[in-house]
Structure formats: C-alpha cells, structure tokens
Amino acid sequence: MLCYYAMSHNFLQLNADKTEVIVFGKKEDRRRITTALETKGLKAKDTVKNLGVFIDSELTFNSHMKAITKSALHHLKNIAKLRGLMSKQDLEKLVHAFISSRVDYCNGIFTGLPKKTIKQLQLIQNAAARVLTRTKRSDHITPVLRSLHWLPVSYRIYFKALLLVFKSLNGMGPNYLLDMFQLYAPTRFLRSLHKKLLVEPAVRTKCGEAAFSCYAVKLWNRLPEDIKNAPTVGSFKSRLKTKLFSVAFC
Incomplete structure (x- = not known):
C-alpha cells in the first residue's frame, strides 16, 4: 500500500500486471511477510529480474550465475567457429563484447559471495581464455590469464x-x-x-x-x-x- 501511495503522490501509476514483489530477510520473516502479502492479493516471487540481474530472496545470485553461464557458453561456441576467419586481436574484442561484459556487469554487488559462486564466473573466463588461445583443457589456465593480462574474476x-x-x-x-x-x-x-x-x-x-x-x-x-x-x-x-x-x- 505504501508503494501505491508513494507513486500516486509523485504522479506515477503502478502497473500491477508488470509489478513483481520479492521479500528479503530471514526465512521465518520471509514466510510471515509473504503470507501477509497473499492476504492482500500479492504473490511474492523467489526470483526477480532488475536491470538485467536476477535477484533471489536469499541473495545467493545462483539464478543470475546460471543465466550468465548459459548465455556466455552460447556466444563462446559461436566465437570458436570464427577462429580461422579472424585475427586473435579481433577475436579478443568479441570475447570482451559478448563474454567479459556479461561477467563484469554489476559485479560490484557480488562482493562477499562464496567462492563456489564466484567460481562459476571464473569457469566462464577460463573457457573464454582457452577459446581465444586454443589452450587445451588439460593445460593450466593461470599462465594463460597472465599472458592475456586478464585479472581473475574475484579480483x-x-x-x-x-x-x-x-x-x-x-x-x-x-x-x-x-x-x-x-x-x-x-x-x-x-x-x-x-x-x-x-x-x-x-x-x-x-x-x-x-x-x-x-x-x-x-x-x-x-x-x-x-x-x-x-x-x-x-x-x-x-x-x-x-x-x-x-x-x-x-
């Protein structure tokens, strides 16, 4: 109700059909607030998308990581097909445009996430480096990242x-x-x-x-x-x- 009032006060109209509600907090608090919202005809979602970022009620960002991985692997597959047609310099531009930009997007909100979560993004960067340099999976990736002058994802x-x-x-x-x-x-x-x-x-x-x-x-x-x-x-x-x-x- 406060949201409706605030928007009305600022001469804005809330489109209920396109408005999503998400609740953050402890599990018990989320359950209590969600139940209260349902009595008002509002259904809280576990995950919402805002400015291209998938945000879940527990702030794990797992859904966002899955979305980035799916998109990045799709683009990497297409970039790999161009290796014989383009120079390494031009391929690196494609990698930065379609892969690095997605990995880095809004990464300021990833501070403090568990290492296993950040690892999902690191695997994408590793895959991009291997595609660009034709490095085998069995080869260690750290020297490759160093040669490309790419900071690892956590850094x-x-x-x-x-x-x-x-x-x-x-x-x-x-x-x-x-x-x-x-x-x-x-x-x-x-x-x-x-x-x-x-x-x-x-x-x-x-x-x-x-x-x-x-x-x-x-x-x-x-x-x-x-x-x-x-x-x-x-x-x-x-x-x-x-x-x-x-x-x-x-």
Whole structure:
C-alpha cells in the first residue's frame, strides 16, 4: 500500500500486471511477510529480474550465475567457429563484447559471495581464455590469464568495489554510497590519521559481512596508501590494477 501511495503522490501509476514483489530477510520473516502479502492479493516471487540481474530472496545470485553461464557458453561456441576467419586481436574484442561484459556487469554487488559462486564466473573466463588461445583443457589456465593480462574474476570484483569507494570518497559517487562510509578519526594523533582508513561497521551475520558497506570497507583498509591517495581516477585504476595483478599472479 505504501508503494501505491508513494507513486500516486509523485504522479506515477503502478502497473500491477508488470509489478513483481520479492521479500528479503530471514526465512521465518520471509514466510510471515509473504503470507501477509497473499492476504492482500500479492504473490511474492523467489526470483526477480532488475536491470538485467536476477535477484533471489536469499541473495545467493545462483539464478543470475546460471543465466550468465548459459548465455556466455552460447556466444563462446559461436566465437570458436570464427577462429580461422579472424585475427586473435579481433577475436579478443568479441570475447570482451559478448563474454567479459556479461561477467563484469554489476559485479560490484557480488562482493562477499562464496567462492563456489564466484567460481562459476571464473569457469566462464577460463573457457573464454582457452577459446581465444586454443589452450587445451588439460593445460593450466593461470599462465594463460597472465599472458592475456586478464585479472581473475574475484579480483575484478575487488577492483569494481574499490573503484566505487574511491569515487565516493572523492565526490564522484552518489550520496547513498558515500553515506555508507565514515573516515576513521582516532582520538589521539596516530599514524593511522593519514592512512584514509574507514570505520568497519559492526555486523553479526554472514549476510552482513557480505554487504557492500562492510566488505568494501575491509578491502579499502587493506590498500597501500599510495593507491588510496591517487590524484585521479585514472591513476587510481592503474595503480590498483597493477597491485591486484601482482597479488593474483604472485
């Protein structure tokens, strides 16, 4: 009802036939709220699609991973057929356009997801690298990714999260992101005063630890000072990628 009122107040009309409802929270809370919604004639869904991302009520993103995998493998199959007709450079452009773009899309929301979930995206990147370089399945993929200068998926997620933090702290991000972060201010003069540390929020659940407001802060606090203090977005991205590349392939 609040949704209807808010839209009406802003001179908008809600199309009930195209509106989907999803409930987040603990299992018991979801069940209770879902039951209450049903009494109002509203049926909550387990998974909805918003801006191209499949979001489930437990925030596992499993449905989204399956959708990306299905789409990526379809495009990879077609790209593989072109290997004898195009140069490696042109093939790599196709890989970035049809594969990497899907793997990286909205990856800032994947912070804190379990390794087994991120592995699904990593397998896609590995398959793309093998198709591009004609590498056998039996060959180790890490040297191939290094030669292509491709950051592994988990580090690409770190990159996106840290870039969002940097932009927010430097007035280049939306206020709702900036409001998530608070600079650490020690009560005494300490070395940490100039390290641009952020206050890590207190959380009690795994879901809370995986939240962007918590996970991104922990990543930021681990960064060297020269990266945090980069004068421009370009220099920040360059220094950060160099750092992540050295860690990923050390």
